[in-house]
Amino acid sequence: MAHAAHGHDDHGGGHHLIAKRDLVVTISILIVLTALTVGLGLLERYYAENHDIEIFGPFSVPIALLIAGTKAYFVAAYFMGLKYDGGTNLLAFAGSVIFLVIFLAFTYLDTGFRDTFEERAAVPVDLLEANELEAAAESERLAPAFEAVPLVDAPDTELFPSASADPASGDAMDDADGSAPADTEADPAADN
């Protein structure tokens, strides 16, 4: 650090004269971090598009925010001189960041879990509609498997060559023949 300004920079005030070396090192770090975040972003996009691989997955946002936060630290600490100010200015800055985090966290606690407790009203209408359409298509696809076997209304002539094709004649036989299984499965029409 160069302490050349007025020879009284021990008061922690705004008269810190930043060294040329500090400025150059800070901007170099910032440029390297920018290159890093761009490189990682392009790498992720390349793998997602060409190999269908999510190399960072859910961590891409935290990684980007971490790099951006580091860059913000260097700007605030050196370019803005917070490292030398300390005190009230740092308190104000830190306070704004803390309240921003509270703002974000509590809003997310509301909005992030709306569908968790069966509040379907929070689900956008077209997503509901898409789900219903999907369900309808699925049941249509499965419908043939569940189709009822058609009822036989005429006896098979190969098995019962003597049987009449007229279903009414069967009824007549049931009524005439007392040995018909009327005790197990009584014809409801006959009783009522």
Place this chain on the structure above:
Amino acid sequence: MATPSPIPVDSPHADAGHEGDGHHGDVMLRGYDGELHPANLQHHFVSSEQQFESAKLGMWLFLVTEILLFGGMFVAYAIYRAWYPDLFDQASVELDTVWGAFNTLVLLASSLSVAWAIRAAQMDNRKLLVGLLWLTVALAGGFMVVKYFEYTHKFDKGIFPGQYFELAEGVPTVAELQAGTATLEPATEADADHSGGGEAAAGAHGEAGAHADDGHGKKGEIFYNPRAGIFFSIYYVMTGIHGLHVVIGMIAIGVLAVKAQRGRYSSVYYTPVENVGLYWHVVDIIWIFLFPLMYLI
């Protein structure tokens, strides 16, 4: 009452009763109390040092409100990103990473030049101070020029905020879906295979596999997402208000440069340079967060 009369002094420290009194200004005034005071010192401050620190704290409090202003928009971004992650993936592809990265470097360079300008003011190097301030204005102008081309390029592609976003033909809007006048057709297997997924709601009107280019220049999955307008509302508002801050910063730094040319600032009084510099760094920090969130992920 006698008007205070300027009394030039040879050394700014000549009248200092104690060490560390800070900056006095090049001109001393005789106050109503009959004592000599630095010309830049307002009567309600004990010393120039206190005046400088107070002004700086005031600037910091203003910057807190700026951080919270953008904070609200970042919260909106975070919530919509949590709701519609695919939308943000599709949309970030539409933003030109190279120009975004270039603009990031331009703003970082302008931050450096402002920080260096303050150093120049502290060292009484007026020529360097003026030069660096104008350089900062030029870099900020470069940023805005790139922004202009980015915006007009998007307008050409029909990328507008909210309901004005021009979706590909046949894709229903969210308003139509909610009114029930249009329905989404579920994506067929062929569609999903062809586009590599992530396009669940895009298979509208049987244009199977035609999404790559349907003849309307609508390349990209974002044009098949009815919610595209949400992302671009956030994008235009955030980058727009940031751009407004850049323009205001350009004006402020331009005024500083003109005043610096007239010799208004020196190592004993450079409070406006310091405070506008702080403002400019916050504009830079906001872009540091905007760039990766919008362009990269």
